[in-house]
Amino acid sequence: MPKEPIRPNIGNIQPYVPGKPIEEVERELRISNVIKLASNENPLGPSPKSIEAINKYIKDVSLYPDQACYELSGMLAEKFELSPDNIVIGNGSDEIMMLIALAYVSAQDEVVISLNTFSTYETVSKLMEASIVRVNLKNYRYDLEAMAKVCGPKTKLVFVCNPNNPTGIMNTRKEMDELVSKVPPNAILVIDEAYSEYVEAKDYPDSLEYIRAKKNVVILRTFSKIYGLAGLRVGYGIAKPDIIKYLRLVRLPFSVNRMGQIAALAALTDTHFVEASRKNNSEGKTYLYAELDKLGVSYLKTEANFIFINLNEDADMVFMQLMRRGIIVRPLSSFGMPGSIRVTIGTQDQNKKFIKALSEVIKR
């Protein structure tokens, strides 16, 4: 009796659809100077302090990284006034999502996930054979009330992306407090705050309070966005030590590379760079809102470093036409929103080029 060679749920995994890499577009379309506004990277590049640190330690790339991420956990603990035992570092926060699923999720469990959000929550849950319970967005926002309502005795994880990728809309402290109080005692609430450093709204949740109160909450943060280190893959999880110890246990040794650890440490000290990145984003947002209004294009106000633009049936055409003009944006069909695109807020120069290209494309 021959067995199925692969695990039965593997066939249901959807491959991740990344933003088109610059190299690929330049190769395929034979154009150069392509601008990528597709993956919410930091348009100011990496922090100069990260570059300096990489340069200083470049010869050490032949040595294994510190598997405990001793210094980086320590510095993050200090920043948040927590213990290093509250922190787990990962190969991007993606890896932490996988570690949570690996440590906690089995075939009999349910995982509560919103539609129209970052797809890796669903991927890691399916890899561990969970049943996915899907909840709709409500006016492009996470519907935390509906998520609380579908929680039950089988719920193991609840994923919330705040602010949400790709809509840029956040949930308030009041809404989040409410959800935290309603998640069942055996479930873990995972709050992905990849874009938290860009939030300008005053009523954004202070999720560290949930950690201090020893709630079953894991906060995910990343060095890929405001810290400008997407290429080096460093993310982290914050939770109570009872959770962190298992995430560390299921993490393979050395998953966080040496240059990533070194560059992240340096980036944390560069408050000037973080401030400049925030300012660039805030100014870019204002500029883009005004220009999109002039063009009569429908968009959502964002708390992140990207803008969600509604184009209805024209979205794919606009994406293609922008690409031919050397600008890569993100078409949102893989997010279940085929009528929309997501555009990273770039430098002022990039924003202008994007608006110029967009105006040409939609006027045709």
Add this chain to the structure above:
Amino acid sequence: MPKEPIRPNIGNIQPYVPGKPIEEVERELRISNVIKLASNENPLGPSPKSIEAINKYIKDVSLYPDQACYELSGMLAEKFELSPDNIVIGNGSDEIMMLIALAYVSAQDEVVISLNTFSTYETVSKLMEASIVRVNLKNYRYDLEAMAKVCGPKTKLVFVCNPNNPTGIMNTRKEMDELVSKVPPNAILVIDEAYSEYVEAKDYPDSLEYIRAKKNVVILRTFSKIYGLAGLRVGYGIAKPDIIKYLRLVRLPFSVNRMGQIAALAALTDTHFVEASRKNNSEGKTYLYAELDKLGVSYLKTEANFIFINLNEDADMVFMQLMRRGIIVRPLSSFGMPGSIRVTIGTQDQNKKFIKALSEVIKR
């Protein structure tokens, strides 16, 4: 009825015991110029071409890596005269081990593993709840005949480390051919060849033949050893496309960082560096054999870049005393061999310092 929050098998996972990092020893013992011969890193450092490439592309660390690892898979395919569809790149070959387990291993499966070998084979199998079937080494060598004998209808994976870490002893082509022919049709044979580039014996298996013959074999290789890039975490798997496609499907996006891909590409072109590394290893081996013979210390002849030394009840003491003298070796209790240490073959200068320290320690 409260559920167990963590998955039941997680409690059985043994944390990985890494070689002591230099920073840690220098911090704890307040000494400097510590030499690490504990993790089989390349004592010549990274290839100069890797350093050059990192320098050239350093500002790109703010951009996500190419998730398809297009160029690196292409160059490896060319090197081995295979298709890019035969190659999967991972965050170290450790990640490929995890991907194999994630794609193929379930609770009802058995995984055949040798005792006294690299521990991650067992970790990834336990993470997927497999039953572990253990086979003894025979005179410090993988007993492939015994491994074939314990295979049965439930066998999903068979792991072979060739040459074996930590004994340095390899299995011959004849032995491996035999095992390949005996592994059951629904099982996959994983051959970890992390140290293959150091092998000098003539009868080492040409395992690529198994791939060309479309056997259920995955070969694991790494950039952490002879290519001098342990800190950047790049490994790869070679297999038929029917296997590779699933390993790619369960891999999270962007797990291989941008600097790792760039440095690995450059390292592949630096045949001079690889030759110099092989020569250094071969000469170091000859020197160390002669000196260990003079000291009357028992060791195994190696096909890798490390030497297994038998010290019986003195092993822990020797490890500690060497560390106080600024030399970190690997005590092998975590490999189930508490009477032995494993020493990386270093530069000639490092080898001399190791022998000097060892002779002081064992004479006391």
